[in-house]
Amino acid sequence: MSDAQTPPRPQALPGDVIARLKAALGPKGWSQDANELGPHIADWRGRFQGQTPILLKPANTAEVSAAVRICHEAGIAITPQGGNTSLCGASTPQGEVLMTLKRMNAxxxxxxxxxxxxxxxxxxxxxxxxxxxxxxxxxxxxxxxxxxxxxxxxxxxxxxxxxxxxxxxxxxxxxxxxxxxxxxxxxxxxxxxxxxxxxxxxxxxxxxxxxxxxxxxxxxxxxxxRPAKMELAFCGLNSVEDAVSFLSLAKKVSGGAVTAFEIMPRLALDFVLAFVPGTRDPLESSHPWYVVCEMSFGRVEGARETLEAALGEAFEAELISDAAIAENESQALDFWRLRESIALAERGQGTAIKHDISIPVSKMAAFIKLAGERIKTIFPDGVVVAFGHVGDGNVHYNIVGLDEATQQAMLAKGTAISSCVYDTVDEFGGSISAEHGIGILKREELAARKPVDVAVMRAIKQALDPKGIMNPRVLLG
Ligand SMILES: Cc1cc2nc3c(=O)[nH]c(=O)nc-3n(C[C@H](O)[C@H](O)[C@H](O)COP(=O)(O)OP(=O)(O)OC[C@H]3O[C@@H](n4cnc5c(N)ncnc54)[C@H](O)[C@@H]3O)c2cc1C
Structure with a gap:
């Protein structure tokens, strides 16, 4: 199932501007070949299909400057692009000149x-x-x-x-x-x-x-x-409350050595096991929630003992029910793969309504519970999959439908579902974009929720880019 958007018409580019851009960057510095353009004009999620009249590939800063100067003089809009992994449509050109920085990799x-x-x-x-x-x-x-x-x-x-x-x-x-x-x-x-x-x-x-x-x-x-030693545990537990308490305990017992603390519900693990070949559940029985806890140490001696001490205290306090410690680097990579493949696995599962939000860590459990209750009143068949960087207060709060019919019905309620999530985020003093940015997906939400911030941003944009040529559709729109 796809919710890809219709491509707009490419920006009309006068022939002399094209000729000047080509001359400024040389034969290796541009492309209009449809095969080469293909991966640059669709986004990672398959949600946006874009267009561009030309892909620019500058080799150095002077060439970037020359191309931008030409576009500025002609009032032509530019979208810069890196790896094109934006999750909010920020790097998909919608008719702008597209500039990839991939040749500048020294x-x-x-x-x-x-x-x-x-x-x-x-x-x-x-x-x-x-x-x-x-x-x-x-x-x-x-x-x-x-x-x-x-x-x-x-x-x-x-x-x-x-x-x-x-x-x-x-x-x-x-x-x-x-x-x-x-x-x-x-x-x-x-x-x-x-x-x-x-x-x-x-x-x-x-x-x-x-x-x-x-x-x-x-x-x-x-x-x-570089840490002399990193230790990793994959833990099963009962609730987000327990995960937050375990985080505090692990920080205290390790003297601040926790470097990553990621959460996922059982359903996210099920998606990964179903859609990502070669993955397996490290624990024998099923648990409602899982945490990947990484600690980094300046010395090898005592590293494992410190992790084990934290896990031991967490067992005693009944904060975790089971845990596996990575015995070597390959096992650590396997544990990380379970966490890092969730976005990919969700894509295999079908369309999800995604929210990249942050909340103070101390309020995370209450937020997840209340937002979930509210979503049930809007769309009872939607299932919440909240996973991610709970250690810094950021979860990807996604709503999934478990079959295609439910996903279609869910999309029709998408605006109401997202407004409900964002209103609840506001109540908890959180942010509607923790780490993915605004792109074109959250422009309206940002404008509605932070009008003063947006007015100041517009003033800054006007001062630096009075012709509005730099990525004009994203962020401020
Ligand atoms: C599987 C997956 C997992 C992810 N996990 C995370 C995560 O854990 N945390 C997280 O924060 N993000 C995550 N992301 C999204 C994240 O935003 C991007 O991966 C990354 O930050 C964007 O880098 P990019 O080079 O792909 O930029 P692009 O997607 O190409 O561009 C992103 C934005 O930056 C602009 N841009 C690109 N290059 C330049 C430049 N040189 N100068 C000016 N503007 C430029 C673009 O115009 C666009 O607005 C994930 C994405 C995927 C697909």
Whole structure:
């Protein structure tokens, strides 16, 4: 079943603009070949089918600048694209010139003593994790799309992932940026400094801007010491309340060594076991909820004992019912696969109404319960699958139908269901977008719920992009 949207007509692009863009980027720097364009103009979820008159593939910052300058002069809109893994339609062009940063994938510098590295926007996250590891350091950003997502896109969405509770969002991992502003000006803000109080922090404007204020071409990123030992447990438990109490206990017993704490209900595990080949349940019996708990240690000695002590206390307090500890790296990867494959498995299950929300951790259990009760009154056949980064207060609060007829009926109630979820989020002091951004999916919700914020954002957008050429449909719309 698909809820793909009808493609709009491509933006009419004067022939001389096309010719100037092609000349500026050279023969390797553009494409109008339908086969090459295909993967760039459909989104990961299969929800949006887009169009573009031309795909630009600049090789360096000067080429990005030249292309943006041409578009600015002609008033032509641009959508920047990284790995095209956006879950809210932010990177699918709807007629704009599309610019992929994939050819800009050089590591410009690794400075282990400064715990930093400077990389180009098209570097894929997984390769940057490996670059950091080769230098004996950790780049802690880690998420399910890390094999495709690029650092420019991750910064532009202020991505989160599984390590936020220890290392923070992408925003906290960026020391400096280089970007091309909407008139083509190159802003060189690359720096490895931790302290720099020279007025407004311009990089923070671009982080999370979803490509609406300029094109990020490079970034200086923070590195961290590599943990000497990581321990991972897959635990079965009865409730979200117990999971939150277990999190507090695990933090206390380990002296703050918890680096990831992810939750999933049994149904999410069932989806993964059904749709992802080679997966298996690590525990013997079934449990209503599961937690993946990761701890990271500076020393090998005592690491396993610390995890076992936390699990032991949690058993005694009846917070967990069963647990498996990963005995080696391959088992740890298997446990992680169960968690990281949920989005993929949900796609196999069919259409879901998805919400990426955050709530203070202490209120998470009450939120999940109340929102679930309210959804039942709107659509009794909908089943809530709330999973994800409970350790930092972010769950993906998705409503699924277990067969196609129910999914169709559910879609008809989609607006009411989402309003109910977001109203409840507001009551609990949460956010309607924890880590995926706004894109085109949540523009109206954002405008309705944060009018003052949106007015200020529009003023900033007007100051930097008066012609409105940078990703004009997303975020502010
Ligand atoms: C399986 C899966 C799991 C995921 N898990 C998580 C998760 O745990 N946590 C999380 O936060 N997100 C998650 N995501 C979504 C996440 O937003 C993206 O994976 C990532 O942040 C986007 O990177 P990208 O390179 O694919 O960017 P794209 O999707 O290409 O672009 C995203 C946005 O950034 C803009 N953009 C891209 N590159 C640039 C640039 N160089 N300069 C300016 N603007 C630019 C685009 O125009 C668009 O608005 C997941 C996605 C998938 C498919």
């Amino acid at each position: 590591v410009r510098e690794v400075d282990p003593d400064n715990d930093s590295m400077t990389v180009e926007a098209g570097c894929i996250l997984e390769s940057l994790q490996n670059t950091a590891a080769s230098a004996g350091r950790l780049f802690p950003l880690s998420l399910g799309s890390q094999g495709s997502a690029m650092i420019g896109g991750l910064i532009s969405t202020n991505a989160g992932g599984v390590h936020v509770l220890r290392y923070g969002m992408t925003r906290e991992l960026v020391l400096g940026l280089e970007a091309v502003l909407p008139d083509g000006t190159i802003w060189s803000g690359l720096t490895g400094l931790r302290k720099d109080n020279t007025g407004y922090d311009l990089k923070q404007l671009l982080i999370g801007a979803e490509g609406t204020l300029g094109i990020i071409t490079a970034a200086t990123l923070k590195l961290f010491p």
